[in-house]
Amino acid sequence: MVGLVSRTSFIQKRFCRFNHFGMGAQIAREDRRESVDGSQVSAGEPRGNGLFSFTGNLNAETSSTQGSRFVIGVCAMDKKANSKPMTEILSRLPRHTFSIVLFGDDMILNHPVEDWPLCDALIAFFSTGFPLEKVRQPSSRVCPGFNGAVGTIQAMEYVELRQPIVVNDLSKQNLLMDRRDVYRVLKEHDIPTPRSVLAKHHEANFIESDDYVELNGVRIHKPFVEKPVNGENHNIYIYYPTNAGGGCKHLFRKIGNRSSEFHPNVINVRREPGQSYIYEEFISTQGTDVKVYTVGPNYAHAEARKSPVLDGKVMRDAVGKEIRYPVILSTHEKEIAYKVCRAFGQTVCGFDILRVGNESYVCDVNGWSFVKNSPKYYDDCSVLLRQFLERALAGFADPYESMHSPTDRLLGNSSSMSLLDMGERSGADHGEDGRPSEMHSPGFHDPLDNEGQEEELRCVLAVIRHGDRTPKQKMKMLVTHRRFLAFYEDRVGQGKKKDLKIKTIKDLEELLAVSKQMIDQAAHSDELEKDQFKGICTLRDVLERWQLCGINRKVQMKPRAWTNDDQMTRLLVIVKWGGDLTHSGIQQAESLGQHFRQIMYPGGDGGLLRLHSTYRHDLKIYTSDEGRVQKTAASFAKGLLELEGDIVPILVSLVLKSKDADSMLDQSGSSAQEMILQVKERLHNILHRGDDCGLLRTNSSSRLVRSVAAALDVVEQPMKKMERMHKLLNSLKEQLTTFLDNDATEKAENAITATAFEREQLAWAYKPPSLERQGSETSVVSCLEPVADATEHRSTVSSAGARPKKPAEHMANKTHTRSNMDPSSKKKREPCGRETLEMMRERWAKLYRDFYSKKHNTYDLSKIPDIHDCIRYDAMHNAHLYLSGIRELLDISASLAHALVPQEYGIDVHEKLHIGTNMCRSLLKKVRDDLDLARGFNITHRLNPTFATTDHLIKSAHRSVRTRLYFTSESHLHTLLNVLRHSVTGQDENAPVSREAVKFVEDIPELCYMTHIVVRVFERGGYHSLDPQRFRVELSLSPGATGDPLTEFSPKEPLTVAPLKVISREGLTCQEFQDYICSVIAFGNSKPQPE
Template sequence: MERQNDGSGGGGKIKIGVCVMEKKVSCSPMEQILERLRAFGEFEIVIFGDKVILEDPIESWPVCDCLIAFYSSGYPLEKAEKYAALRRPFLVNELDPQYLLHDRSRVYEHLKLFGVPVPTYAVVRREYPNQELNYFVEQDDFIEIHGKRFCKPFVEKPIDGDDHNIMIYYPSSAGGGMKELFRKVGNRSSEFYPDVRKVRRDGSYIYEEFMPTGGTDVKVYTVGPGYAHAEARKSPVVDGVVMRNSDGKEVRYPVLLTPAEKQIARNICQAFRQAVCGFDLLRCDLGEARSYVCDVNGWSFVKSSYKYYDDAACILRKMFLDDKAPHISSTIPANLPWKVSEPVQPFDAVRGRERGTVGISRQSEELRCVIAVIRHGDRTPKQKVKLKVTEEKLLKLMLKYNGGKSRAEAKLKSALQLQDLLDATRILVPRARSGRESDSDAEIEHAEKLRQVRAVLEEGGHFSGIYRKVQLKPSNWVHVPKSNGDGEEYPIEALMVLKYGGVLTHAGRKQAEELGRYFRNNMYPSEGPGLLRLHSTYRHDLKIYSSDEGRVQAATPLARPRSKHRAKSLANWRRAWRTGQRV
C-alpha cells in the first residue's frame, strides 16, 4: 500500500533503518519480524550493514524515518548516537540509556530508582587486581562489605555487563566449593569446582544473596511497555546441563506473568527507554512469594515463537505509524496481511509451510475446554470394614473432626487424623483382647474388627491419605440436661467405615504414563501434535481436574483434585505435563 502523504516529508513508504551488526540482522527472529513489517506494505526496510556502520561517516549513512539500533559486540554506539542527533529519526530503543547496560551496578541502581525489586547486593570496586580494600572482609562462610554480611551461598557477578562468568560460592556445611556459570558451550552452562573457596580478587564485582528459584530461570521479553512474553528454562545452577530439543535449541516453556511481574516489565521498559528489551526474573519464595530482577539485557528476541513474531511486528508497526502517520495508525485493520485470503507473497508461503496450508484463509479458533471421561488405571480391589463403636475415645475423636456437631459425620483422611485414630485404636485393642470367656460372639467380632482397623492403619509405616479413609457416622444419641434447664445431644454410638485398598498396580502405572503421552501428543483434534498445537502460554497454565479419590489422582498424570487440597505440588503437575509421565 503506497501512501501519498505519510508525514515523513515524502510521498513513499516509511523508511525503517536497521542500524545493527549484520550478525544480528541475519538471526532468525530479526528476519521473521522484518519480513512481517514488509508484509504490511507501508514500510521500506533499509539495512545499513557492517561496512557502512564501521567505516563510512554518519553523513553518508542512509536517511530514514525510524531507526532500529542497539549495541552488540563491536558496535560503535557513540557513532550511532551522533547519527541519531543529526537525522532525528524515531528511535525504537533510545541510545543513551544503553551505556547503563554495560555496568551491572548502574543497572541495579536504576532498577531500584524505579521501584523494581532486586536481590540484596553490595559492590566491590578495585582500581587494580588484588587491591586490598578496608571495607571488604572475607571469612570461610561469609563476606562483609561496608559492614553488610553475605553468608554463603552468595553470587558473585562482574560489574562489566559483557562479562558473563558468574560464580556461586557454597558454605562448608554443604561441602563448600564454587560453581561457575557461563554462556552455553555445547551442552554445558556451568561447572562445579569443589576446591575453590575464596572469592575472586582480580577486578570489581557485585555480591548478592543467592535466591532459591526451584531450578528455573524466567526470561522476559518486552515489546513496548504494554507487552511482555516470558519463558522459563532449567537454571544453570541445577547441574549445568543444557536441555535441548530435537532441533538443538534450548528447551524453554512459556509462562504467564503475575500482575506484579507485568508491572515490573513495564517499569523496566520505561526506566531504560528500551521498547524491545529482555531481562531475567527470579521467582523465589523466601517467606512470601516474590520476583526479583537480576539482569537487564537490552534488545532481546524470543528465539522460536511465531505468536511472538506476529505480536512484535504489530506493536512495532503501531509505534512507527503513531509517530510518522497517526492518521493511518487510527485505522489499523484487525486482520494480519499474512493471514488473509490474498495472492501469496513470499512471507505467506513461509507461513503456509509452517501451518501446513498456503494462501488459505482460515477462521480463527479458540479452544475453550476439552471434556473427556476416563476411567482410572488398573488397581487392586477396594475393601471395606464396618463396625459400630461406643468407645468414648472414638466418639471424642469424631467430635474433634466434625466441628463438635453431634449429628455430623467426620471423615478422617489426612496423616494427622489417621494417626490420632491409630493411637486411639492401639489403646483399645489390648482391652478388647482381655475379654472373658463369657464374652458374646458380637463382642469377639467387634474386637477382631478393631484389630483389623489397627493392622490396616499400621500398614506401610506412614500415612499418605490416598489409599485409606475412615468415616465416623453418629447413629445413636442421648439428651444431656444442663443446670439452666436446657439440654444438648451427645452421641453414644457411631458407625465406623474403614475403606482401604485400591492401590495402583504396575499395569495401572503404565496405563497412566500412556494416558499422559496421549493427552500431550494426540488428544487435541485436527492438525498438529495434540495439545502441543496450543499456544504455549495456554499449555503452561493448563488445568486438568480429577476426582479427589486417591486411586484416581494416582492414575491421572495431569490432574489436580477437585477438592481444595492438591494431591501434589504444582511443580509436580507441571513436570508431569512437560514429560508426559505420571505424577
C-alpha cells in the first residue's frame, strides 16, 4: 500500500512538472533522491545493466547518480546502447546535469516493466529483438510480418507507468514499421514522395503487364520499385523496362561488400501469399543516395553514398566502414527535415531522400539513427539533445523551440532563431569546436576569387560515337496467310487499317509460334512460295535467337490490301534486327571510360571517384534512342565510375533518355536532310560518269581535305572499283552458299547412318542456344558468341537455361590471313553471335542484289558504307570462317567509304557549314548553356566542407566539376567537326580549331567507332571574375578505334581507341568559344545561298 501511494505521488509530481515548469528541476531532484534513498524502490530492486557501461569513457564517479539533476534511461538493445555513436554523444552530456542508466538486454527482455529502472527522461527505440510493446503506449495495429514484439503485452506499460520524458515518441514508432503508415503520414504533411500505389495481388483490379502495373486506373510504368509494406523487410526490388533489357535489381541489407544483385530473368512482380506491396516510380538520382539525420526539427545533417542501385558493390574505407560524404542540404530539404521530425515525433531520426534536379523526395523514414565517425556531429547532437532534455524536463510546452547548435550561438543569433532560418550557414561557416571552417579560414580557396592560384578544371564536355556494332539488317515480306492476318486483326481490330508495332513479349512469343506453325505446315505441303518460306524462317530465327526483350529488334505490320468490306488480305511484315553493340564495343566503351577517369580529372585515378561521390561532380549522360548508343553510354559510365555487374541498372540509373535528347542526338529529324540528299545526288552523278576521280576534285569549289584526296587517289576509276567490289560480294555469297550446302549434306548423311541416340545428339547440336525470355544480352558470351562454340559450354548451363558468363575464347588468332589458318581445325561453321549461316549468307546476298542495278547500270552509293561496315565486322568477328577475298573487299570498300562519307555532309565549305549547323543546332545550344553553367558557381547540391575531415581524403572541398557526355552516331561527329574547323565568319582565324590542327583533322580518313570530341573548361587564377581570360577552353579530338581489323584485332584485345590530340588554338577563352557557337547557331538559322 505504501508503494502504491508513493507511486501515485510520483505520477502527480510528474504531472505538476508540466504545469509548473518553474519548479520542474526541483521536483525531478526530489524524485531521483527518493528512489535512490529507497523510499520508493527497495534495496533489492533491479537497477538495470549498471548505471553506466561505457568502456573507457566514464569513470566510477560519473556512473553515480549523486550530484546529477536528472537521470536519463537508455532502453535499447545492448548492441545499439553500447555503440560508438551512442557512447560518443552521451559521454558529451554534462555530468553534473545528467546521469545515464542503461537498462540492458536482460532487464528489457526478462523482467516486467515494474522492475525497470526509474528515470527522468527515456531514450528508447526499436532495433532487432526489441520488445516495443513493453515500452510504448497501445497502438491500433502492428504490420503483418513484424516480429519485433517479444513476450506478452503488459497490463501497464512502462511509459504509462513511469511517465518519463521521451526523446522519440514511442506511440508513433510503430508507424515506422508499416510503409503504408509512413507514406500516409508523409502525404498528410505535404512531404514530397515518389508517385506510388499500394497493391494486394489477390485484388481483381490489379493488372500486371510487361512494362507497368496498374491499380484502380493508376498506372506505374517500369522502371518501378517494389517495397513490402513491412518496414523491417528490406528486400526491395526494382523492375526494368523491356526496352532497356528487362530484369530486376534486388536490394537488401548489406552482406559483406554487397548490397544488391541483378537478376536478368526476373520480370514479374512478387506474388507471395498474404503479402502487400507498394509500387512507386523509380527516380534516377545519378547513382547517389542521401541519408538525412535530424536532432530536433531545426537541425539536419546529410551524408551521400554510392547508390546500391548501380552495381551493389559497397565502397569501404581502410577500416572497413562504408564510405559516406557529408553534403549540404538545400533550404527545401531542410524544410522537409523539419516536417519529418515533427510529423513522426522523432527527435533523433534518419530518413532517405532522392534528389533529381532541384526536387527532393522522401522514400523511407527509419526512426532513431546516428551519424557514424563524425566528431562534429557528436558535438552538435549532444548540445541539441541536452537543450531538448533541459527544456522538456523544465516543462516547456515545445522543447524544440529555441534549440540551437554551437554554430548558431557563435554566429551571434538569438536563442529563438531556428537553424532552419540560417540557410546553409549551419553546415558551412564554422567548423568543429566553433572554429572558422575551411570556407572562412585564411587558406580557403574561393572558386570565384582564386587570385594567384593555378588553373583548375571546371567542366568536361564530350560528344562520343558509339562502339563496334553488329551489322544492321532489315527484311520486308508480303504475307497473305490467314494466321498472320488473324494475328494482326486480333491486335488492331477488324476493319481497321493502321500500322502495328509489336513490342510486348507476349505478342512476340505468339508471332514466333505462328511462324513455327507455318514452317511445320510448309514441310508437308507446297502452300508457301520459296521466298516467302525463307522469309518466315528468317522471322523465326530472329525471334528465336535474339532475346524477346531488348532495344535492337523491331517487328512491324502494315496493311497493304483488303476487300470491299474491309477484310484484310495482305500484310507487309517488316523485321529489323542487328546494329547491337558487340563484345568488342562494350570493352572499348568501358576502357575509354576508365581512361577518361584516369587522365581527364584532377587527382589521378581516384580523383573523379572522390569528386563524384561527394557531390562535387555533376554528371549527366545523354543519348539518342538507338540501343547501341545507349549501351555504349552505360558501358562508358561503368568504366568512368568503376562500377561492376550488368549494364541494365547502370543504363536506367545514369543515362538520360528523353525526346529532347533524342532529337538533339539523332539525325533522322534533322532539317539538313534535304541538303544531304542533294549532295548525295551530286556525288552519284559525278562517280557514274566513268571518269577518274580528278573530276570530283574539279567539281569541288573548295580544296578537298587531304584524307578525301588520298582516298580518291586509291580509288582512281570508281566505276571499275565498284564493279570489282560487286564481284567480290558475289564471291562471298557463293562461299557461304557452299558452306550451307555442305552442312545440309553432312547433316542428312549423319541422320541416315546415326543411331537413335546419335540423332538426338545431332538435334541438340543444331538447336540454337536456348534463351530465357528476359535473358540479359549484356554479358560478353550472350552478346556475341559463335553458336558452334557455345555448344561446348552447354554442360555449364544451369537448369534455368542461363548462358555462361565468362568471356568467349573462340575466334581466330590475331593475324587473320588464310596462310596461318588451319582448315583442319575448323568445327561446325557458325558465325559469331546469334546470326545463323543462312542469315549471314542472306546478308551478303541482299547487299549483292541491292548494290548494282543491271537495268540502269548504276551502283547504289548508299550501300558502300553498309558494305564497309559488314566486311569490317566479318574481318574481326568471323575470321574463323576462312572466307577468301576479305582483304581486297575491305581495302576497296574502305577507300570508297573514306572518299564518299565525309562528302555526304557537304562537298564544299558552304554546304558543310549549312548541313553542320542545321544538324547540330540543338546540340550546340546545349553546349552553349553548359559553358554558361561552367563559369558560374550555382551548384544545386554540394559537399559540406565543415564535416569533411581528413578521413575522407578530400584536399579541396570547394572543388567542383561538371561533366556532360553526349553519345550519338557518326553523322553528328562529322558535322560538328565541320562547323568547328570551318569558320562561319569566313575568317579561318576565328574558328576554334587551330590552323595546325586542321592539317591533323584533314589527315584522318575515317571517324571510327568511339570517335570523340572533348571540350574542357579551366578557371585560371590571377584574373578578375569578369575578365574573359579567367576561363579558357581546350578542344581535343580522337578518331576512335582506327586499327586494321585484320592485323590488329583480337577477341581478347579489341581495337584500341586513338589518344586525344588538342586541336584548339592557343589561348582560346570560354567567352570566345561561346561567341563562336552563337554565330554558328545564327548561321544555321539563315537560308543557304544559291550556288
